[in-house]
Amino acid sequence: DTAVSQTPKYLVTQMGNDKSIKCEQNLGHDTMYWYKQDSKKFLKIMFSYNNKELIINETVPNRFSPKSPDKAHLNLHINSLELGDSAVYFCASSSAKLAKNIQYFGAGTRLSVL
């Protein structure tokens, strides 16, 4: 079983559309994250979320919003998609009980905005 799974793996959509990327973890972790891989291949944190706090990277446009129906899921919703949103998005999870916040990553979702 995949520990952190993201769907879809590929997403092609038109500018202006609203889309969601789903993430699920079956590790029993208490914290989940969304990262964006930028054009220079850096993984940049977008959000971290557990049931107590949501931490938002201040550079993330408010068109991006995380939605967590339960501890095992953190979905990424994007409104009014723009060309510059094209990137690979990675979900990750961790547990405060594990050594120093080791994070487990999903395989990524490649978003292409046309």
Place this chain on the structure above:
Amino acid sequence: ILNVEQSPQSLHVQEGDSTNFTCSFPSSNFYALHWYRWETAKSPEALFVMTLNGDEKKKGRISATLNTKEGYSYLYIKGSQPEDSATYLCAFTRLGGSARQLTFGSGTQLTVLP
């Protein structure tokens, strides 16, 4: 602004060679330093997490050292094999702010030639 820098950006070695990469990070407010291994088309996977100055970690032929006073970590691979080909990422976590959030370097892409 946190800068995590890795060098070299890419590296080609012959099978059997030993190699090492560098990760530099801010030495103030240090909490933890992570190394991840990222194979093409897969998820980043944690190799090591280090927290104390002078820490050394080892996993098979791969080892890492940490110098928090000067802000650098080395990753060593002894007797490189083709299956070691991957991008090696380091990530830094700082005190203050969220200790859960990782700031990644852009990685060192290693290719081991048979």
